[in-house]
Amino acid sequence: MAKIKHASAYDVVDYVVTAAKKKKIMHLSSQEDEFNGEFLKINNEELINFGTCGYLGLEKHPHILAKSHELLGRYGSHFSISRAFVKAPYVEELENLISKIFDDHPVVIYPSTSVTHQSMIGTIIEPGDLIILDQQVHYSVQYPCQFAKLQGTMVKMIRHNNMEMLEDFIKRGYNQYDKIWFMADGVYSMYGDLPHKKELLYLLEKxxxxxxxxxxxxxVGWTGTNGCGSVFEYFKHSEKVVLISTLAKGFGSIGGIAVFNDIEMHRKIDIYGGILSYTHPLSPANVGAAIGSAEILLSDKIQVYQNELKELMEYLNTKLEDLNLTNTSSSETPIYFIGAGSVKVTHNLIQRVLADGLYVNTATYPVVPNDKTGLRFTLTRHNTKEHIDQLVNSIDKNFQLAVDEENEDLEKIYKTFNLPFKGKKTVKPAESENVFVETYNSINEIDAQLWDNLFKDNGNYSHNGLRCIEEIFSNNEKVEENWEFHYLIIKDENNEILLATFFTSALCKDDMLALENISRKIEKQREEEPYYLCSKTLTMGSLFTEGEHLYVKGDHSLVDETFNQFFIEVEKFKKATGSTVVILRDFQSDFQFNERFENEGFAKVSMPNTNIVEHPKWNTEDELLSFLTSKNGINNIKRYVFKYEDKFDITIKKTLTDKEAEEHYKLFSNVKKANFAFNFFAYPNKITKILSKYDEWEFIEFRLKGSDELIGGIWGFIGENHCCPLIVGLNYNYIKSHHLYKQVMYYMVKRGNDLDKSKTYLGLTSDYEKQKYGAKLVSIFAYMKVDNMYNWDLLSS
Incomplete structure (x- = not known):
């Protein structure tokens, strides 16, 4: 009954990356005829390469190329047979060499690191185990953990590098699980920071x-004895540690590596290894390159190469420190992140750096939070100190220019990344002299006629409608039932309204639009922790309204300044309410200011469809059916609605007694408890009594003929030109026997027609049922900004 279109994480990423692609800073194509590591040719421009991960710069090392050519000549392009039948001789040679790098620990070589994780996690993890993921562990680790869930393995996630949270999870699950696995990166790929090795070793022993x-x-490669990496030497003595790495970065080749401290685990993987047994081996050319690389790492040359890279790192670290740039990375790794804050500053900065002839990466949502985006770059032996000077000078010069051009506050950016600000005190010059802002905390402070001229025919948030909503969601016992209200009106010097909207700030469920099975699991957790995965959320509109919540005079000459001021006010509301999530809703596909919102760091998120009926007036059931086009829908209405219509007594009331109000709320609660498609906190139980006080609201009641039992109800808002049946209550005992829900749906449409309203808003769920009545399905979306990605990463996991 309450099926809806759920937001897709892939769609969100699509919106974000497409926006960056249009600005020519992501999804670029390399055009060079020959790769030397030092430069990338992009858009016919030769750029100094600060974006690839071949840290030791071995991709064209003569010894590696010679070994690659040698094996290609000896074995051909491919050894096409599964490892379970015959292991290629050159693979065994490579595994023996790499084993020496890792103190003769046994290793298994895979075609890629992603395949390595799928094989390892799918084989060594048991149903009785617990997996704990670090929030920022690489996606290639998180993905196979989804499949581990299918066998019954519990998967949880901790905030990034939060050792207290990790130990708490260990303690709580210790007597419940056979093994507890913590999965983390040795070097985190986005911020270039490191895991807490001492604390993890302590927990391992405890x-x-x-x-x-x-x-x-x-x-692996650029650090550690013989390039064994950042964590191996710390944990090589424990049989409870598994190390995965790659041949694709420090080795200058391709493929995945699994290093074992446990001999039996190695035997088990080597014999079967799940997907490993069905995967072809690396090609001879790739293995030859890896053999050549392993021979270099096992020689004295590795110390020379590592020292050369570390000398460049030290030089770069000193430069960054001297300029006091927003570098958030560890000084011990060749991965660097320069925080820029909002997406618009990040995009601007990267475009400028690219224009200066330097290639760098874009770090944006969902990998990092909307307001913590930035410029990411890597350092390799291909770079020189002269390259570093050019890069640092470009970032230093362009950072301030990007901040100024995007009208941002430099000091605020430093605060966002918890970095000390040593520059001059800045004042963001964004307050416009041409537009004037009015903010209010109650609709009672706003002239009714002014507000209704903008919103009276849209949903249930007329002036009086909002008076009602404010009364419902104030002075309640439960924290989630108390909302803060904020009204925003922006005018020009002639007092013409350029923009108007309202916001509510409330505690909301982060899984509101998640899949039903996810919300059901989360609700089980909420039986113990009522506010698990909940966030203080600033929402345009509210969770008791639907429709176009933003009025904007889009053709006015001051529209740009108006939006500048709008975003400033949103930030003020967010800060004043302590909200960590901002959701601006509901927008249709033709919204013309999409780029403005994306530039402010808002991610575009699909919302459930809304449904609107706009039939001409009909006087008979046959006339209604004549407007419909679906034969199946017409037959369904005849069979399940009209056939049962005489079994019901229908009553329409403007006011309810206290007893009737309780009965209506009970029926609403039935629907709320049964449906997780749109998961929100239940409304206060006083809601029906308060709705009953306001003239715009009415209640349609359903009873069986000759019975006093209330079995169905509709709470509807009646506007001047529209009808908005917002809430449905049901007794589920009559859903199948009397097709109660279908009867209720029919009367939602019929009531709008009887009142001669031009539109009937049918809400967000049950698209299929509503389209039977010719409802127009309207795709809508929201813009979302999140301070901390932990809850959202947890939902995704």
């Missing part, structure tokens, strides 16, 4: 069931 699973893809 808890016998505790195991570690590291992805050290960004650590």
């Amino acid at each position: 808890y016998p069931k505790f195991h570690l699973y590291f992805d050290d893809a960004h650590g």
Whole structure:
């Protein structure tokens, strides 16, 4: 009954990356005829390369190329047979060499690091185990954990590098699970920071069931004895540690590596290894390159190469420190992140740096929070100190220019990343002299006629409608039932309204638009922790309204200044209410200011469709059917609605007694408890009594003929030119026997027709049922900004 279109994480990423692609800073194509590591040719421009991860610069090392050519000549392009039948001889040679890098620990070579994780996690993790993911562990680790869930393995997530949270999870699950695995990166690929190795070693020794699973893809090669990486030497003595890495970065080749401290685990993987047994081996050319690389790492040359890179790192670190740039990365890794804050500053900065002839990466949502985006770059032996000077000078020069051009506050950016600000005190010059802002905390402070001229025919938020909503969601016992209201009106010097809207700030469920099975699981957790995965959320409109909540005079000459001021006020509301999530809704596909919102760091998120009926007036059931086009829908209405219509007594009331109000709320509660498609906190139980006080609201009641029992109800808002049946209540005992819901749906449409309203808003759920009545399905979306990605990463996991 309450099926809806759910937001897709892939769609969100699509919106974000497409916007960056249009600005030519992501999804670029390399055009060079020959790669030397030092430069990338993009858009016919030769750019100094600060974006690839071949940290030791071995991609064209003569020895590596010679070994690659040698094996290509000896074995051809491919050894096309599964490892379970025959292992290619050159693979065994490579595994023996790489084993020496890792103190003769056994290793298994895979075609890629992603395949390595799928094989390892799918094989070594048991149904009785617990997996704990670090929030920022690489996606290639998180993905196979989804499949581990299918066998019954519990998967949880901690905030990034939060060791207290990790130990708490260990303690709580210690007697419940056979093994507890913590999965983390050896070097985190976005911010270039490191795991807390001392604390993890302490936990490893303290808890016998505790195991570690590291992805050290960004650590192996450029650091550690013989390039063994950032974590191996710290944990090589424990059989409870698994290390995964790659041949694709420090090795200058391609492929995945699994390093074992446990001999039996190695045997088990080597014999079967799940997907490993069905995967072809690396090509001879790739393995030859990896053999050549392993021979270099096992020679004295590795110390020379590592020292050369570390000398460049030290030089770069000193430069960044001297300029006091917003560098958030560890000084111990060749991965750097320069925080720029909002998306518009990040995009501007990267465009400027690219224009200066330097290639760098874009770090944006959902990998980082909307307001913590930035410029990411990597350092390799291909770079020189002269390159570094050019890069640092470009970032230093363009950072301030980007901040100024995008009208941002430099000091605020430093605060966003918890960095000390040593520059001159800045004042954001965004307050416009041409537009004038009015803010209010209650609709009672706003002239009724002014407000209704803008919103009276849209949903249930006329002036009086909002008076009602304010009364419902104030002075309640439960924190989630108390909302803060904020009204915003922006005018020009002639007192013409350029923009108007309202916001509510409330505690909301982060899984509001998640899949039903996810919300059901989360609700089980909320039986113990009522506010688990909940966030203080600033919402345009409210969770008791639907429609176009934003009025904007889009053709006015001051529209740009109006939006500048709008976003300033949104930030003020967010800060004043302590909100960590901002949701601006509901927008249709033709919204013309999409780019403005994306530039402010808002991610575009699909919302459930809304449904609107706009039939001409009909006087008979046959006339209604004549407007409909679906034969199946017409037959369904005849069979399940008209056939049962005489079994019901229908009553329409403007006011309710206290007893009737309780009965209506009980029926609403039935629907709320049964449906998780749109998961929100239940409304206060006083809501029906308060709605009953306001003339715009009415109640349609359903009873069986000859019975006093209320079995269905509709709470509807009646506007001047529209009808908005917002809430449905049902007794589920009559859904199948009397097709109660279908009867209720029919009367939602019929009531709008009887009142001769031009539109009937049918709400967000049950699209299929509503389209039977010719409802126009309207796709809508919202813009969302999140301070901390932990809850959203947890939902995704």
